[in-house]
Amino acid sequence: MLMMAVAFAACTPKNPPTGPTGPGQGGGDTTNVTPPVTGDAPDTVGWNIPADALTIAQAREICAKLESGATTGTKYYVMGYVKKLHSKHATGVADFGNAQFYMEDVKGANSRDDFMAYQVYGLNGSKITNPEAVAEGDFVVLYGELTNYNGTYETVGKGAAHIWKSTNPLLTDNGNGNQGDNGNGNQGDNGNGNQGDNGNGEVTGAGTRESPYTLADVAALGSPATKAWVKAYIVGQIKGGANNMSASTAEFSAPFTANESGTNTNLLLGATASVSNVDEATPLQLPSGDLRTALNLIQNEGVLGQEILVYGSLEKYFGAHGIKTPEYAEVGGQKIGIDPDVEQSEPEAKVVTVAEFNAAPEAKDVYYELTGTIGGTINTTYGNFDLTDETGTVYVYGLTKEFIAVGSTQNDKSYSSLGLNEGDKITIRGFRGSYNGKIEVMGAYFVKKH
Numbered sequence: 001m002l003m004m005a006v007a008f009a010a011c012t013p014k015n016p017p018t019g020p021t022g023p024g025q026g027g028g029d030t031t032n033v034t035p036p037v038t039g040d041a042p043d044t045v046g047w048n049i050p051a052d053a054l055t056i057a058q059a060r061e062i063c064a065k066l067e068s069g070a071t072t073g074t075k076y077y078v079m080g081y082v083k084k085l086h087s088k089h090a091t092g093v094a095d096f097g098n099a100q101f102y103m104e105d106v107k108g109a110n111s112r113d114d115f116m117a118y119q120v121y122g123l124n125g126s127k128i129t130n131p132e133a134v135a136e137g138d139f140v141v142l143y144g145e146l147t148n149y150n151g152t153y154e155t156v157g158k159g160a161a162h163i164w165k166s167t168n169p170l171l172t173d174n175g176n177g178n179q180g181d182n183g184n185g186n187q188g189d190n191g192n193g194n195q196g197d198n199g200n201g202e203v204t205g206a207g208t209r210e211s212p213y214t215l216a217d218v219a220a221l222g223s224p225a226t227k228a229w230v231k232a233y234i235v236g237q238i239k240g241g242a243n244n245m246s247a248s249t250a251e252f253s254a255p256f257t258a259n260e261s262g263t264n265t266n267l268l269l270g271a272t273a274s275v276s277n278v279d280e281a282t283p284l285q286l287p288s289g290d291l292r293t294a295l296n297l298i299q300n301e302g303v304l305g306q307e308i309l310v311y312g313s314l315e316k317y318f319g320a321h322g323i324k325t326p327e328y329a330e331v332g333g334q335k336i337g338i339d340p341d342v343e344q345s346e347p348e349a350k351v352v353t354v355a356e357f358n359a360a361p362e363a364k365d366v367y368y369e370l371t372g373t374i375g376g377t378i379n380t381t382y383g384n385f386d387l388t389d390e391t392g393t394v395y396v397y398g399l400t401k402e403f404i405a406v407g408s409t410q411n412d413k414s415y416s417s418l419g420l421n422e423g424d425k426i427t428i429r430g431f432r433g434s435y436n437g438k439i440e441v442m443g444a445y446f447v448k449k450h
Contacts, residue, residue, distance in 0.1 A: 042167050077141055081137060086116070090131040095417065116153065124313055138168045139166070143163075165225075233308065245278060245283060250281065267283070311329070328340060367430065368432065383411070397440040425449070425450040
């Protein structure tokens with residue numbers, strides 16, 4: 001899946017349009033949009049809306065050129081007002097954490113030339129928990145692929161698109177990351193840090209794989225909570241267990257301090273491999289899974305000083321302009337995680353018994369289908385439990401409601417929505433992995449309950 005090259009405004013952001021614009025090619029400068037026809041322009045100070053964000057009219061024109069069922073293959077920013085909520089909006093939020101609503105360029109116009117936000121997630125791709133977090137009259141910027149669905153122009157569904165920004169105060173990110181979110185690091189959430197909290201610096205990259213952002217770009221953009229490509233060097237970490245970023249907690253050479261799990265959850269990046277000053281470093285979160293396993297400095301000292309190309313969300317981390325929830329990275333020839341530019345499709349799965357699964361070799365790209373009974377200790381947040389059939393027992397490490405990506409160990413905490421209990425007989429799919437010598441079903445997702 002290709003990511004659209006977006007150039008963020010490097011100056012004070014301008015109010016977005018509330019009326020239709022011209023050619024509809026998705027590349028118009030926001031200075032050329034028609035003034036609002038009704039109502040006041042929304043308060044978007046600090047948003048840094050990309051200059052090539054589409055109006056509803058422009059999004060419709062792009063979709064109109066697609067064959068029915070086709071998608072753009074490119075992600076776009078689409079901005080407009082919430083016209084009305086879809087009849088299944090509240091149900092979608094309750095069951096799946098996604099919203100469904102119609103958008104228009106002019107607030108209150110009740111235009112027939114609207115655009116549908118179909119099954120979109122919330123800020124930073126997080127699930128929406130409150131249906132009132134989307135309401136008529138909100139000004140919203142979406143980010144995702146577009147499609148023509150039998151003449152309805154909309155975003156690609158199932159959370160493939162999300163709300164990038166919204167004027168609704170009830171829409172929040174429901175918590176991302178576990179460290180530094182309180183803004184107590186030495187670079188401060190008050191906008192006075194030394195990495196350009198005002199977002200007025202010059203941006204040289206486009207945030208794409210071909211033209212990634214530099215760390216100076218990351219600082220200048222001012223934590224827009226947008227996913228992008230960044231290139232830098234791995235120079236250290238914030239010691240395990242620390243909750244702030246300072247000279248006393250930053251480590252730039254071995255031995256590195258581990259957290260309670262024996263690894264660590266972050267890296268420090270520098271513009272050059274020689275950076276050894278915390279004021280010149282940018283924090284990178286390492287979520288649980290492949291990225292943490294491959295890159296944490298406790299177990300992988302060899303990556304220190306190497307160049308890294310990473311795809312993640314530009315957000316405050318440890319109080320600094322950092323990178324959170326990365327999905328993919330390239331370091332020293334390694335390709336780690338799920339490449340956002342590669343389209344993911346649900347793999348074929350071989351039906352096996354638990355015994356056959358346990359005897360199979362480890363492989364992240366080979367999926368198996370197993371049927372058994374839930375038992376053992378159940379983690380109702382992530383879906384961890386024992387699965388037993390007549391041939392044996394295997395540990396399921398993280399069951400999700402739907403398939404996520406081939407080889408992924410990411411978990412969207414959707415297990416609780418399945419309503420499963422100990423003793424239930426279910427069918428799942430996943431690949432054979434292990435942790436500390438224990439065989440596990442990884443990348444597991446739910447198929448059915450018997």
